[in-house]
Amino acid sequence: MNFLKNNYGWILVAILASLPLLVIFNILQFDFSNGISITFIEGAGSEGKTTLEMLYHVSGEFAIRWMTAVLTLTPLFIIFGVSNFFVRQAMGIATAIWSILHFIIFIGAEGFLKTFTQLNYVAGFFAIIIIIPLLFTSNRKSMKFLKAKWKKLQSLAYVAILLSLIHVAILDKTWIIYAVIVGLGFIIRVPLVKDKILEIRKIR
Numbered sequence: 001m002n003f004l005k006n007n008y009g010w011i012l013v014a015i016l017a018s019l020p021l022l023v024i025f026n027i028l029q030f031d032f033s034n035g036i037s038i039t040f041i042e043g044a045g046s047e048g049k050t051t052l053e054m055l056y057h058v059s060g061e062f063a064i065r066w067m068t069a070v071l072t073l074t075p076l077f078i079i080f081g082v083s084n085f086f087v088r089q090a091m092g093i094a095t096a097i098w099s100i101l102h103f104i105i106f107i108g109a110e111g112f113l114k115t116f117t118q119l120n121y122v123a124g125f126f127a128i129i130i131i132i133p134l135l136f137t138s139n140r141k142s143m144k145f146l147k148a149k150w151k152k153l154q155s156l157a158y159v160a161i162l163l164s165l166i167h168v169a170i171l172d173k174t175w176i177i178y179a180v181i182v183g184l185g186f187i188i189r190v191p192l193v194k195d196k197i198l199e200i201r202k203i204r
Contacts, residue, residue: 009087017094020062027051052109059102064168066095067161068178075188078197089138092157096135099164103128120170127163130156 070091103124107115115125134157136142143150161182168175187193 010090013087013090013094017062017066017097020058020098023058024055027054052105055105056102056109059098059105060168063095063098063102064164064175064178066091066098067157067164068181070095071157071161071182072185075185078188078194079201081201092138093135096131096138099128099131100135118170120167123163123170124167127160127167130160130163134160 070088073088073091106121106124115121134154137146137150137153146153165175165179165182168178188197
């Protein structure tokens with residue numbers, strides 16, 4: 001019971017982050033008759049998308065969703081005064097895993113050199129380059145080892161979200177939703193706005 005109480009945030013994030021895998025498993029066919037063989041189920045994509053395009057869409061969409069969610073935690077703390085650092089950490093790991101999975105699917109389908117052929121691919125590539133060290137330093141040992149430098153390193157998440165927004169902006173107009181959410185989050189972080197919100201909270 002104590003384990004569930006102390007780790008409910010991690011457990012909840014892990015469940016939510018794993019749910020989209022059900023979609024991916026539904027568009028893959030596993031054959032164990034002669035070893036392990038994994039193939040795409042053709043026509044599994046919706047709205048005219050191929051199976052591979054569906055994999056791109058699912059992995060990329062959830063990567064940007066988790067990244068946006070992580071960056072909204074500070075604004076939510078400013079507004080409501082509720083914060084759980086380790087839930088933030090779990091959400092950051094979910095973001096990294098889905099982002100890396102998205103990149104691996106792309107590389108497997110298009111090849112690594114394709115990464116440098118379009119601006120949106122380049123932006124996505126550099127976002128991944130930033131996300132990888134953030135993933136491997138999202139733990140207590142890294143915090144103790146890096147000390148003040150840890151926060152500076154983690155602040156690169158803002159660069160990653162900007163590059164990710166550029167990446168999806170060229171691909172899909174739905175990026176506007178994420179841009180608005182992230183933009184409002186940055187406005188709430190502005191000292192003048194933040195102080196006003198905190199003042200209102202104290203009055204209440």
